[in-house]
Amino acid sequence: MDFAETRKIIHLDMDAFYASVEQRDNPVLRGKPVAVGGARQRGVVAAASYEARQFGVRSAMSSAVAVRKCPGLVFVKPRFEVYKEVSRQIRSIFAEYTPLIEPLSLDEAYLDVTENLRGLGSATRIAEAIRAEILQKTQLTASAGISYNKFLAKLASDYRKPNGQFVIRPSQGLAFVAGLAVGQFHGIGPATAARLNGLGIFTGLDLRQQTEAFLRQHFGKAGSHYYHIARAQDNRPVVPDRLRKSIGSETTFEQDLLTHEQLVTGLQPCLEAVWSHCQRTGLRGRTVTLKVKYTDFQQITRSRTLLGLLPNLETMQQVAHALLTTLLPLPKGVRLLGVSLSSLETPEDTLGKQLAFLL
Structure with missing residues (x-):
């Protein structure tokens, strides 16, 4: 360096x-x-x-x-x-x-x-x-x-x-990382830490001793990230005004939801909150994701991606309600519902891409 x-x-x-x-x-x-x-x-x-x-x-x-x-x-x-x-x-x-x-x-x-x-x-x-x-x-x-x-x-x-x-000074980076448990690394959660431990990798030093090919074999693209951070390397720049990857809202209910009608009613405030943010920021998205947590804390998601940006709240509601129907009949009560919008752009971004393509 x-x-x-x-x-x-x-x-x-x-x-x-x-x-x-x-x-x-x-x-x-x-x-x-x-x-x-x-x-x-x-x-x-x-x-x-x-x-x-x-x-x-x-x-x-x-x-x-x-x-x-x-x-x-x-x-x-x-x-x-x-x-x-x-x-x-x-x-x-x-x-x-x-x-x-x-x-x-x-x-x-x-x-x-x-x-x-x-x-x-x-x-x-x-x-x-x-x-x-x-x-x-x-x-x-x-x-x-x-x-x-x-x-x-x-x-x-x-x-x-x-x-x-x-x-942490440049001369200290390698030694600092070497002494950390892998679970202390930002971006490595409990499940990944457990997988690493199962491979005999407990510390930053253990992680540094692995080849990039080995880590990619077990963790895909994330394996390359682990390879570099074990060497105290991170070339990501500080990016001002970072575009949000998604906008979401969720609600935990005092009583489990048991019917389709209750699901539709319970999800509505989340849909309105997400669209309100879209209106304030000018952002629009293509992918609607429904998040569901059942009474036993099992969590699932369902997504649908459109060809174009969502034009209005009504369209987002239609997509979300269609995703809700895939849950029926309900296997158990629902304690939490959420909805998020991703693949975010402004309409101006989309127009710019279309003009660039035409030119």
């Missing part, structure tokens, strides 16, 4: 973002275990404060399980418009330092500060300045990872949470 050409990448991640906003805005909640989400038996935790995490409460956990782990848990309804506004504040701070900002969600982003608007030579100093400014303007804390690529920066941001930062 030519260290003179090394990029300087920061991964900024807000600490327990939704829960921290709620604790900031309601002093009664400070120091208490807080879950943002539905308190009802069929609810789900969207976010948990650090006080709640000490009891094992995690996002995506059912509310019933969360309460068993933490009997004193305080539930708060989510206020997504407030979170979005705070997120806009945070991104305006990022923009004071670099135009190369790749948002991953409301509460995290990659920043390429190799060349920055403040003329600061140290990515560590930039991360410190950004975190201080976030705290001063929002009264919220953020953690940061600093390294020479996105993979390592993401790993580093978890290393000093909450309210800290960690640097």
Whole structure:
């Protein structure tokens, strides 16, 4: 690696973002275990404060399980418009330092500060300045990872949470990765980690000792990614204004849905939420995906791709309802329904491609 050409990448991640906003805005909640989400038996935790995490409460956990782990848990309804506004504040701070900002969600982003608007030579100093400014303007804390690529920066941001930062320098990358369990790698979930363990691969060092051909044989294209990250290599650029791959909405129901009529009624708010986003952003998609979770937590998806972009809500409803009919007769009750739209473009993108083809 030519260290003179090394990029300087920061991964900024807000600490327990939704829960921290709620604790900031309601002093009664400070120091208490807080879950943002539905308190009802069929609810789900969207976010948990650090006080709640000490009891094992995690996002995506059912509310019933969360309460068993933490009997004193305080539930708060989510206020997504407030979170979005705070997120806009945070991104305006990022923009004071670099135009190369790749948002991953409301509460995290990659920043390429190799060349920055403040003329600061140290990515560590930039991360410190950004975190201080976030705290001063929002009264919220953020953690940061600093390294020479996105993979390592993401790993580093978890290393000093909450309210800290960690640097992985070019000379440290290989050794840092070698000592990690494969399950700690961003992008390797429990199922993949178990498969790797079954092949005798437990650490980054074990992974590095495998050939790319061997990893591709067992994991397809992802095998090449594992081969490179085991060597602390990641050439992905920070891509500003990254186009979303999909738009989705889902609902967990207090009582299981048992009939086709209930499915249609239950799915309607999700369809309207997705189309509302399409109208605000100008995005359209070709692929409609239905997500279903049964009462025993078995999850399935059904998809249909059209030749052209969906023109309106009515067409999306027709496609989604057709996908619903493939579930009938229902083998068991349905506890969750969701719908997403992918293969996203703007109509202008489509027109541009058509003109390019004609020319």
